[in-house]
Amino acid sequence: MEQLTAFSLTIRPDNIAVVTIDVPGEKMNTLKAAFASEVRAILKQILAHKQLEGVVFISGKPDNFIAGADINMIAGCRSAQEAEALARQGQQIMGDIRALTIPVVAAIHGPCLGGGLELALACHRRVCTDDRRTQLGLPEVQLGLLPGSGGTQRLPRLIGVSTALEMMLTAKSLRPRQALKAGLVDDVVPQSILLDAAVALAKKGRSTARRLPVRERVLAGPLGRTLLFNTVEKRTLAKTQGNYPAATRILDVVRIGLTQGMQSGLAAEAQAFGELAMTPQSAALRGIFFATTELKKEHGSSASPGALQEIGILGGGLMGGGIAYVTAVKGGLPVRIKDINAKGINHALKYSWDLLDKKVRRRHITAQERARDMARISGTTDYSGFRQRDVVIEAVFEDLALKQQMVAEVEQHAGTHTIFASNTSSLPIADIAAGALRPGQVVGLHYFSPVDKMPLVEVIPHAGTTPETVATTVALAKKQGKTPIVVSDVPGFYVNRILAPYINEAMRCLMEGERIEAIDQALLRFGFPVGPIQLLDEVGIDVGTKIIPVLEQAYGNRFSAPEGAVAAILKDDRKGRKNGRGFYLYPAKGRTSKKQVDPAIYPLIGVTPRQHLAPEAIAQRCVMMMLNEAARCYDEGVIRSARDGDIGAVFGIGFPPFLGGPFRYMDSLGAGEVVAILQRLATTHGERFTPCEALLRMALEQQTFWPQAGSNEPQTV
Numbered sequence: 001m002e003q004l005t006a007f008s009l010t011i012r013p014d015n016i017a018v019v020t021i022d023v024p025g026e027k028m029n030t031l032k033a034a035f036a037s038e039v040r041a042i043l044k045q046i047l048a049h050k051q052l053e054g055v056v057f058i059s060g061k062p063d064n065f066i067a068g069a070d071i072n073m074i075a076g077c078r079s080a081q082e083a084e085a086l087a088r089q090g091q092q093i094m095g096d097i098r099a100l101t102i103p104v105v106a107a108i109h110g111p112c113l114g115g116g117l118e119l120a121l122a123c124h125r126r127v128c129t130d131d132r133r134t135q136l137g138l139p140e141v142q143l144g145l146l147p148g149s150g151g152t153q154r155l156p157r158l159i160g161v162s163t164a165l166e167m168m169l170t171a172k173s174l175r176p177r178q179a180l181k182a183g184l185v186d187d188v189v190p191q192s193i194l195l196d197a198a199v200a201l202a203k204k205g206r207s208t209a210r211r212l213p214v215r216e217r218v219l220a221g222p223l224g225r226t227l228l229f230n231t232v233e234k235r236t237l238a239k240t241q242g243n244y245p246a247a248t249r250i251l252d253v254v255r256i257g258l259t260q261g262m263q264s265g266l267a268a269e270a271q272a273f274g275e276l277a278m279t280p281q282s283a284a285l286r287g288i289f290f291a292t293t294e295l296k297k298e299h300g301s302s303a304s305p306g307a308l309q310e311i312g313i314l315g316g317g318l319m320g321g322g323i324a325y326v327t328a329v330k331g332g333l334p335v336r337i338k339d340i341n342a343k344g345i346n347h348a349l350k351y352s353w354d355l356l357d358k359k360v361r362r363r364h365i366t367a368q369e370r371a372r373d374m375a376r377i378s379g380t381t382d383y384s385g386f387r388q389r390d391v392v393i394e395a396v397f398e399d400l401a402l403k404q405q406m407v408a409e410v411e412q413h414a415g416t417h418t419i420f421a422s423n424t425s426s427l428p429i430a431d432i433a434a435g436a437l438r439p440g441q442v443v444g445l446h447y448f449s450p451v452d453k454m455p456l457v458e459v460i461p462h463a464g465t466t467p468e469t470v471a472t473t474v475a476l477a478k479k480q481g482k483t484p485i486v487v488s489d490v491p492g493f494y495v496n497r498i499l500a501p502y503i504n505e506a507m508r509c510l511m512e513g514e515r516i517e518a519i520d521q522a523l524l525r526f527g528f529p530v531g532p533i534q535l536l537d538e539v540g541i542d543v544g545t546k547i548i549p550v551l552e553q554a555y556g557n558r559f560s561a562p563e564g565a566v567a568a569i570l571k572d573d574r575k576g577r578k579n580g581r582g583f584y585l586y587p588a589k590g591r592t593s594k595k596q597v598d599p600a601i602y603p604l605i606g607v608t609p610r611q612h613l614a615p616e617a618i619a620q621r622c623v624m625m626m627l628n629e630a631a632r633c634y635d636e637g638v639i640r641s642a643r644d645g646d647i648g649a650v651f652g653i654g655f656p657p658f659l660g661g662p663f664r665y666m667d668s669l670g671a672g673e674v675v676a677i678l679q680r681l682a683t684t685h686g687e688r689f690t691p692c693e694a695l696l697r698m699a700l701e702q703q704t705f706w707p708q709a710g711s712n713e714p715q716t717v
Contacts, residue, residue, distance in 0.1 A: 007038045008060075009045055015053045016199050017046050022060025028067040029059055031115040033086060039093050046100065054202025055100060057123060058107040058195060063133055065108045066116025071143065071286055074277050084274025090115065090149030091266050094122035103206045107198035109191055112136045113173065118147055121154040124206040126184065127198050129191040130176050132365055136184055137173030143289060144282030144658065146250045148273035153257045153265040159183050160216025161225065161258065165232055168250050177363040183212070229255055241525045243658050246276050280668065284660030288650055291643045292483055300459055300474035300486045303467035308476055312389035312414065313337045314406055316344030316379070319423055320395040321351030322451025323480075327393075328352065328376035331479035336386065337379045345379030352377055355452060383413035391476055393445060395423045398546065403432045411437050419469050421445035421476075425496055426547040429489045430462035440466040443473050446493060447482075448652055449539065456651035457482045462489045483651055485644040491554035492547060494638050494645065495652035498662070500551050501625035501688075502653075503544070504561050506532035508685075509618050511562045515609045516583050516597045522615035523622060527656025532622060533583050535653075537576035541569060541583075544576075558688040565605045572604055621685065624678055626655075628692055630662040631674075634705065635694035642705035663705035671698035 006023045019042055023029045046055060059065045069090070077083040097104060097119070106112075106120035108128035117136050120126050128134050138147045138155065146152055147168065156164040159182045166172060176188045189197040212220065219228045229251060236247045249272040257265020276282055299305060311327050313320050316339035328335045329352065339345045356370040365373075378385070386392065392414055394406045403422055410420050420442045422432050433442035444460025457477045461470050470486060477484035487494040506519050510533065520531020536544045545566045551559040569582070576582035577595075584595040602609050630645055632638075639645040646661020659665040666674050675691045682689035691699075698704070 005038055006032075006035050007042055009042045011049065011052070012199070014199070014203075015049075015051050016202055017049065017052050017055045018195070019055060019057045020060045021057065021066060027061070028064050028111075029061055029116070030067055030070040031090075031119070032070045033073050033089060036089055036093055040096070043096055043100070046102075052102055054103040054105065054199070056105050056107050056195065056198040056202055057119065058198065059109060061110070064110035065106075065112040065134075066114075066119060067111045068114030068116055068139075069149075071289060074145070074282075074286065077277055080274040080278045082274075083277035084270050087148035087270040087273040090118070091270060094118055094150045097122040098124075103202045103204070105198045105202045107194050108134060108136065108185070109194055110134055113139055114147065114151075115149055118149040118151040118154070121151060121158065122149075125186045125201050127187045127189060127194065127201055128176050128179060128185045129194050130188050131191055132175075132369065134176050135173040136179050137171065138168050139171035139173070141169060141244070141246050141250065142171045142285065144244065144246050144279060144285040145276050146246055146253060146269065146272055148269060150266060150269070152250060152253045152269045153262055156254055156258065160212045160219065161254065162216055162219050162228060165228075165251070165254060168254075169232070169236060169247055175362075175364045225255075225258065241527065243281070243527045243656065245279055245281060249276060281658040284658055284664055287660050287664060288647070288657055291647050294643070295483055295485070295647065296478065298474070299471040300484065301461075301467035301470040303471045305471040305475035306390065306417070306419075306468055308333065308390050308472065308479060310334050310336070310389050311476070312386050312392035312410075312418075313348075313395060314392060314410075315339060315395040316346075316348035317395065318351075319447060319449065319451060320344075321348035322449070323393055323395055323423065323447060324348050324377055325352040325355055325452050326480040326482070327476075329356065329373045330481040331476070333376065333479065335377045336389065337377065338383060338386070339379065339381065341381060342379075345381070349374075349377060349379065383409065386410070386414045386418075389414050389418055391419045391421055391472065393421045393423060395447075398424060398426060400427055400431055403427065404435055407432060407436050407442060417441075419443065419472055421473055423447050425543075426492065426550050428462070428491070429460050429465070433462055433464065439464045441469050443469050444489065444493070445473055445477070446495075448495070454652070455481075455483050456495070456648060457484045458493050458495060458648070458652075459484050459486045460489050460493055461486065483647060485648050486640060487644075487648070488636075488638045490636070490638055492551050494633055494648050496547055497551065497633060497638070498626050498629045498649065499653050500548060500559055501629050502622050503532045503536055504548070504559065505622045505625045506618075507562045507565055509613065509621065511565055511605065511607060512612075513607055513610045514613055514618065515611060516601065518611055518613075518615070519618055522618035525615055526619040526623065527658060529654040537582035537584055539576070540578055541566070541574060541576045545570070568605050569601070620677065621681060624674075624681060624689065627662050627666055627674060628678060628689070628695065631666065631694045631698075632692045634663065635692065645705075666695075667704045667706050671695055671703060675699040 008020050010018045021029050073086060074083060104123040106123040106126045108120060110133045112120055117138055138151050140147050163182055174182060174184060179185045180188050187197060219225060233251055240247050253268045253272050256268040311333050313324050313335060316337050324335045324337055327333050337345055337348050356373055359365045360367055360370050392410050396402055407420050422444050424444060425446055429444040433439040436442050443465050446458040448454035448456055459473050474484045509519050516533050520534050523531045548561050574582045577586050580586045583601055585598045586595045634645055642663035646663050649655035649662050650657050655661055675695050678689050678691040
């Protein structure tokens, strides 16, 4: 039986060789070390055909070029030397492609990322489709790595060092028109003529050196380059807080290549790749990638999902508008919004229009695509058009009686098959379903704000929710571009339950006199994207603190907030960013000044600010409260696995990705060390830090949440 190959060669009558990339049995093309021999054999055939005038690399997949290299290759490496050898092999293959004396063109449609873009960079020319799915980028930094097959050297030389560094350090992908403007591709064409355009480009000959924009030419000089690297280094350190070693290694390797030449740069790139592959940060980040990939394959229950053709939304507020956007634009599903008045509907429509209009202005999509997406969203002040809705997502105020009324109305006006999904952050789903005629079709679907940006949703079945309802709701969340985790119907569910003690502890530090900016900066240094007090401002102080009494009633004093502080702040009409005043003051739109701590907060809560705690002590107190509660959630079965708990914390509240999530982090410390820290804090600060039974048991038995170091198979409850 003939072995299936990922690379195949066809010689056209016009003497153009077409290399088709189509990894057997896979939806996406990814590069594997095993393909090296295939590519070498094809290059040998190309060299043997003396009449050939050019080569085109094109994908055999309908919607992607190459999504990157197979990360499992790195997981298989046991040393930095093995990972470095992997990079050197990739560099050699790309170098062999580049060395062909006839023009080589990459014909790109769909994602062209990581190793895929490195292959395209090794070609002499590139053409891509104008399809919205097409994007070009080097996102390796998100895995704690750098491009290891020549990308750090070829990209700066092609598009200039400033733009190249931005792409590599932020994992930013370029859309077709952006790629053309940057000089990353030579042409953008409709998908229907991609191959023809690539062939024509090959016949034109190898590309001549492109003249860089004035800014890039200035930065290419010794003085400009020094200034650029110093500026970018400071900015990178401020953003990463030194927690992501890949970022600084990217800077080092690019600088070596530009100052010492291509070969020195390639050697430095391979060495850095090998060393980064062995760091705990890369292991944690790759763990998150694998966990997310696994979640994408799961239904959330034993059943198969039902049909998803039309969706309804109740409420045209901020959440309703955001849910409508991701459903219509990312999910491609028709959405009908019901609100009590036309103003609410218009608000929701404007939400989507504004986001799409920004994409048009940035040339990510066309005006026609904007019109097509907007056409999927309609509105009504009654239930007309709701009979055929497969799922109705409720996004009204956090009021139990109102939500129960919504259930009754949907059951009256929608179909007997319709699922009712409540976007509640605190109310028990069982209570919402209490009076339902079809309680099995009632489920929680908790989004995070802003909906268009936050990747997580919690799917919350109550005891009577059917497996098919869960599976269909999970399928809808995936269509919306979300990562769903299924959690238990308990107060706070999972994410808010572990977040509340963390924010409460930050408030206690504030009440002890620690400055607001010192508290936030301490957690930024630890690795969170925003500090806990700023987060409260962003969420809305009124909204963020509403759940605290619910949790305190359910779980006791460890959830009690510092007395008087929040009440005094709310009484002073401080809601956070949304009304321009919270713990911080926010400048009016159009002003260039940044938000600043409002000094009036301190007398308002009866505190004289003074610095008395080290940043590490502040971070430890807040984080340990979160870890202790996460361990309780795991032990009680609130989450289904340590994997789900890690993904929920990273994607829901920004737990530092380089630590892999609360459970991987506790495993790295060891349960014994976590218990010891909590016991010390309990002695100093009170019984709220008392380690939970699960951690005490795990410390005694030397257990871990994940079965073994580096494993991607989490233990389940």
